[in-house]
Amino acid sequence: MRNHSVTYSPFQTQDATFQAVADPTRRAVLDLLRRGSQPAGAIAQAFPVSRPAISRHLRLLRRAHLVREHREGRHRVYDLNPEPLRAVDSWLEQYRSFWTMSLNNLKSFVESEYAKETAQHSAGKLTRKPSKGDR
Amino acid sequence: MRNHSVTYSPFQTQDATFQAVADPTRRAVLDLLRRGSQPAGAIAQAFPVSRPAISRHLRLLRRAHLVREHREGRHRVYDLNPEPLRAVDSWLEQYRSFWTMSLNNLKSFVESEYAKETAQHSAGKLTRKPSKGDR
DNA sequence: ATAATGTGTAACCATACAGTTACGTGACAG
DNA sequence: CTGTCACGTAACTGTATGGTTACACATTAT
Numbered sequence: 001m002r003n004h005s006v007t008y009s010p011f012q013t014q015d016a017t018f019q020a021v022a023d024p025t026r027r028a029v030l031d032l033l034r035r036g037s038q039p040a041g042a043i044a045q046a047f048p049v050s051r052p053a054i055s056r057h058l059r060l061l062r063r064a065h066l067v068r069e070h071r072e073g074r075h076r077v078y079d080l081n082p083e084p085l086r087a088v089d090s091w092l093e094q095y096r097s098f099w100t101m102s103l104n105n106l107k108s109f110v111e112s113e114y115a116k117e118t119a120q121h122s123a124g125k126l127t128r129k130p131s132k133g134d135r
Numbered sequence: 136m137r138n139h140s141v142t143y144s145p146f147q148t149q150d151a152t153f154q155a156v157a158d159p160t161r162r163a164v165l166d167l168l169r170r171g172s173q174p175a176g177a178i179a180q181a182f183p184v185s186r187p188a189i190s191r192h193l194r195l196l197r198r199a200h201l202v203r204e205h206r207e208g209r210h211r212v213y214d215l216n217p218e219p220l221r222a223v224d225s226w227l228e229q230y231r232s233f234w235t236m237s238l239n240n241l242k243s244f245v246e247s248e249y250a251k252e253t254a255q256h257s258a259g260k261l262t263r264k265p266s267k268g269d270r
Numbered sequence: 271a272t273a274a275t276g277t278g279t280a281a282c283c284a285t286a287c288a289g290t291t292a293c294g295t296g297a298c299a300g
Numbered sequence: 301c302t303g304t305c306a307c308g309t310a311a312c313t314g315t316a317t318g319g320t321t322a323c324a325c326a327t328t329a330t
Contacts, residue, residue: 022157098217
C-alpha cells in the first residue's frame with residue numbers, strides 16, 4: 001500500500017486515475033499544471049474554493065500519481081505527471097472505433113431500432129415515449 | 136480570496152460523462168455492451184451485485200447518454216452510445232503530447248527545472264530530493 | 271383472471287467526498 | 301527567539317453514491 005515506487009499495479013491505478021479525474025476541479029488543476037509547475041498556494045488562488053479544499057484535491061491527485069510534489073523552501077511545488085492517464089487513454093482506445101463509425105451508420109442503426117419498436121404495437125398499447133425514464 | 140482565474144468549463148455533458156465513467160462497474164457495463172446490446176437482466180447477471188444496483192447504474196449511464204434503452208416485449212434492451220466519450224477523448228488529447236515526449240525529453244525538462252530552481256538560491260539550502268512527499 | 275417474468279423505483283443504510291474553519295508545523299526574516 | 305508565511309491536516313457538516321431489500325407495474329404465459 002505504501003509502495004510509491006514506479007510499479008503501480010494497473011488495476012488499482014486505473015480506478016484511482018478515473019476517480020481522480022472525475023472531479024472537474026481536479027481536472028482543472030491538471031489543466032493548470034499543464035502550463036507549468038506551481039506551488040500549492042498559487043494553484044489554490046486559481047480556484048474559487050478554499051485553500052484546504054485544494055490541498056485535499058492535491059492529495060488525491062498525489063495518491064493517483066497524477067502530480068508530484070517537491071519542496072522548495074517553504075513552498076510545495078506541484079508538477080504534472082500525465083503518465084497514469086495512459087490507462088484512461090487505453091480504455092478509451094477500445095471505443096474509438098465506435099465513434100469513427102460514420103454518423104450515417106449510426107443514424108440508420110437507430111432508425112432500424114425505432115422501426116422494430118413501432119412495429120410491435122399496431123394495436124397502440126405500447127405507445128409510450130421512449131425517453132420517459134430519462135429525466 | 137474567491138479569485139476565479141481559471142476558466143472552469145462548466146460543460147455539463149463532459150462532467151456527466153466523466154462522472155459516469157468513474158465507476159468501475161459502469162465501465163464494465165459499457166465494456167459488456169461493446170459486444171452487443173443486452174437486456175437489463177442479462178447485464179445484471181454479469182455482475183456480482185444485485186439487479187437493482189445495476190438498474191441504477193444503467194439509469195446513470197442513460198442520463199449521461201452513454202447507453203440507450205428501448206423496449207422489446209417485457210425486456211429493456213440497452214445498447215451502447217459511445218458518442219459522449221469523445222468529450223473524454225478530447226480532454227485527454229491535450230495530455231497525449233506529454234507522454235509522447237520521450238523519456239529523455241522529460242528527463243531533460245525536469246533537470247532544467249531543477250537547474251532553474253537551484254539557480255535561485257546559490258546558498259544551496261533547499262536541496263531536497265523529489266518524489267519523497269508521496270502519501 | 272391469475273401467475274410468472276423482467277425491470278424500475280422507493281426506502282433505508284453505510285461510506286465517501288467536497289467544502290468549511292481551526293490548528294499544527296517547517297522554513298525563512300527580523 | 302519570535303513572528304510570519306506556506307502549507308498540510310483534523311474535525312465537522314451536508315450531500316452524493318453504491319449497496320441492499322421490498323414493492324410496483326407492465327408484459328407475456330396459463
